[in-house]
Amino acid sequence: MTFHNWFKQWMQEHPLRVPDEDDSRRFTQDVMRQIRADVMPAHAPAWGGWRLAVALPAFAIATTLIVVTALYLTRDNGPTVVEAAPPTPPATEQVEPVQLAHTDDATSPFEEAEAIVALLAALDEELNGDLSADTLTEALRWIDESDLSS
Amino acid sequence: MSQASDQSDRETIAAILAGDSERYAELVDTHQTGAIQLAYSLLSNYEDARDAAQEAFVSAFHSLPRFKGSARFSSWLYRIVVNKAKDKLRKRQRTPYMVSVDNDDESAGVGPFTLPDLKSKAPAEIMHEKELATTISRAVQQLPFKQRTAFVLHHMQGKPLQECADVMGCRLGTVKTHVFRATQRLQALLAALYSERTLS
Numbered sequence: 001m002t003f004h005n006w007f008k009q010w011m012q013e014h015p016l017r018v019p020d021e022d023d024s025r026r027f028t029q030d031v032m033r034q035i036r037a038d039v040m041p042a043h044a045p046a047w048g049g050w051r052l053a054v055a056l057p058a059f060a061i062a063t064t065l066i067v068v069t070a071l072y073l074t075r076d077n078g079p080t081v082v083e084a085a086p087p088t089p090p091a092t093e094q095v096e097p098v099q100l101a102h103t104d105d106a107t108s109p110f111e112e113a114e115a116i117v118a119l120l121a122a123l124d125e126e127l128n129g130d131l132s133a134d135t136l137t138e139a140l141r142w143i144d145e146s147d148l149s150s
Numbered sequence: 151m152s153q154a155s156d157q158s159d160r161e162t163i164a165a166i167l168a169g170d171s172e173r174y175a176e177l178v179d180t181h182q183t184g185a186i187q188l189a190y191s192l193l194s195n196y197e198d199a200r201d202a203a204q205e206a207f208v209s210a211f212h213s214l215p216r217f218k219g220s221a222r223f224s225s226w227l228y229r230i231v232v233n234k235a236k237d238k239l240r241k242r243q244r245t246p247y248m249v250s251v252d253n254d255d256e257s258a259g260v261g262p263f264t265l266p267d268l269k270s271k272a273p274a275e276i277m278h279e280k281e282l283a284t285t286i287s288r289a290v291q292q293l294p295f296k297q298r299t300a301f302v303l304h305h306m307q308g309k310p311l312q313e314c315a316d317v318m319g320c321r322l323g324t325v326k327t328h329v330f331r332a333t334q335r336l337q338a339l340l341a342a343l344y345s346e347r348t349l350s
Contacts, residue, residue, distance in 0.1 A: 003333060003336070003337040003340075004305075004333065007305060007333075007336075008305070010286070011305065011306060011308075013266055014263040014264055014265060014266065014283060015263070015264050016187040016190070016191065016262050016263065016264070016306060016307070017187070017190070017262055017263065017264050018183050018187075018264075019182070019183060019186055024179070024182060024183070027178070027182050027186070027200065027203075027204065028175050028178045028179055028182065030204055031174075031175075031178050031182075031204055031207045031208060031211075032172070032174065032175050032178070034204065034208050035171065035174060035208055035211050038208065038212065039171060
């Protein structure tokens with residue numbers, strides 16, 4: 001008998017072991033568990049992305065509805081909002097007229113002062129040096145109503 | 151493996167690639183015995199063999215889109231099993247490892263081999279059968295890896311030489327050489343056993 005035949009006979013008498021039914025079932029379960037564990041993280045972003053794709057427009061629509069409703073209600077209660085509005089800084093109101101007065105008016109402050117002094121001097125002369133408080137008040141009102149630039 | 155089961159494998163693979171990954175369990179059920187036997191014969195340790203086969207099935211699943219279909223699924227899978235077994239042996243070389251042949255219960259067998267019905271046999275005969283199985287298993291483990299793979303596939307799993315070549319990714323002539331050298335070496339290693347059995 002050749003070695004080849006001898007070994008062949010040995011293998012017929014002693015075949016390779018076959019896993020029993022329980023071990024075989026466990027083996028398949030172990031492989032599939034491993035595969036599921038490997039596959040799930042790869043699919044998770046796509047699944048998450050799908051949820052995000054639905055959630056984002058829904059959130060946007062809800063937010064838009066809230067904002068539009070709030071604006072609508074605000075328009076109906078206009079005075080309330082005006083009252084609640086923060087006051088305009090006073091500096092703006094104070095600066096602008098002074099700048100406008102000097103830029104629009106041709107008469108300089110120095111000329112205005114000179115004209116006032118001249119008028120007061122003329123008034124005092126007319127009253128023979130008796131310029132009382134009442135007279136001065138009257139004179140200032142008169143000056144205020146006069147066109148000093150002319 | 152028959153052409154019918156080969157066709158069945160192809161249909162299952164097509165379904166898996168179409169998205170039904172749960173059907174991979176069918177391929178595992180069909181091919182696990184051969185895969186574990188191959189790994190067990192190469193490694194001579196059941197737990198390592200089971201791990202190697204499991205890793206091979208998982209790798210095969212992930213590489214399934216690259217499976218060309220020119221070879222049988224079993225040949226392609228066994229090639230992965232051989233590579234995983236080789237990895238296990240490399241790990242054994244890096245870390246101290248007691249190479250031992252499993253000594254399971256009498257009904258299970260010794261190493262990758264099944265022992266015949268021992269109930270009617272005398273204790274001395276049972277002992278002799280176990281020693282013989284252990285010696286053959288250890289002798290196979292002493293073969294260089296490529297010779298061992300070729301020998302296991304052809305003489306222990308009964309695969310045709312061409313299929314062995316497909317699994318090992320080499321030419322038919324190369325496989326024949328590996329099988330021939332492995333047989334010569336085993337004959338030398340098992341000379342005493344062989345002559346004893348031949349004479350008896």
